[in-house]
Amino acid sequence: MTSSAYADILQRIEAALSAAREVFARFTPGAIEAEYKIGHDPVTEADRAIDAVMRTNLLLEGEGWLSEESADDVSRLEKKRVWVVDPLDGTREFVAGIPEFCVSIGFVEEGRPVAGGICNPATSETIIGAVDAGITYNGKPAAPSQRTDLKGSLILASRSEVKRGEWQQFQNGEYNVKPMGSVAYKLALVASGKADVTFTLTPKNEWDVAAGAALVQSAGGFVATLDNKSVACNNRNPLLSGLLACGPSLKDELLELVLPHVPVAGSTR
Secondary structure, X not given: OOOOOOHHHHHHHHHHHHHHHHHHOOOOOOOOOOEEOOOOOEEOHHHHHHHHHHHHHHOOOOOEEEEOOOOOOHHHHHXXXXXXXXXXXXXXXXXXXXXXXXXXXXEEEOOEEEEEEEEEOOOOEEEEEEOOOEEEEOOEEEOOOOOOOOOOOEEEEEHHHHHOOOOHHHOOOOOEEEEEOOHHHHHHHHXXXXXXXXXXXXXXXXXXXXXXXXXXXXXXXXXXXXXXXXXXXXXXXXXXXXXXXXXXXXXXXXXXXXXXXXXXXXXXO
C-alpha cells in the first residue's frame, strides 16, 4: 500500500481489527448463546465485547462515533471525522456457524467514507484501505474485478433477501448469483476482486456499508446508492436506501440490470 494521508487511521484500523480477532478467539461460531433484539436480530456477548475494544483502539478526542452496538451520540453530526462501525456484521451467520461474518470499520471525513477495514476471523481474511492508497487483501495489494461483461460474472446476493424472494427477477441471467451473509463482507470481497458485483435493494444502515463503500472506492471500483449517488455517511438518520457495487467496467450494465427494479421512493418492502 502506498503512503497515505490516512496512515494513522489505517494503523488504528489494523490495531482494532487485531484486538477484535482476539475477542473472537474466545467464542465458537455456532455455539454461542444469543439474545434477541426487537425485530429478532440476535446480539451476542461478542458484539458488545468487540464494540468496546474497537472504541478503545479507534476513537480519539474530537472524533465522532456511530456503531450498531452503541447509543447514538448526535454530537457526531458536528464532527469532521467520524468512525462508523459494526462490531459484528452477519450476526445471524455467526450464531448459525456460517463463516460469512466480519468486523466492519469505516472512517468518514466530512460525510465521505475515505478509509475502512474488515476482518472475517472464520476465513482469516483482512481487507484494509484508504482512498489515496488503494487496498490490501491479507497484506497484499488488491484490486476489483476488471471484467467488462456481466455474462459469467459472480454476483453476491443477500441470503435473507434471496429467502424472501427479492432476487427472483435476477435469477435467470447469464451470471452466477451466490447468496451470502454480511453486506460488509460482500462489499469487501468485491473491492478485492473476489467477486464481481454485489447489490441490495433494501435499506441498510451506515454501519453496514461505510467500511465496504470505502474499500470499493479505495480499490477503484464503483459503489453508489440506489439513486446512483455517492455514498454519504454521518447523517442524522443513518438509514440508506440500498447499495450497488462492482468492478469499474461493470457500472453501466449493473445500473441497467438493477435500476428498473428499484422500489419507488416512499414505498415499503
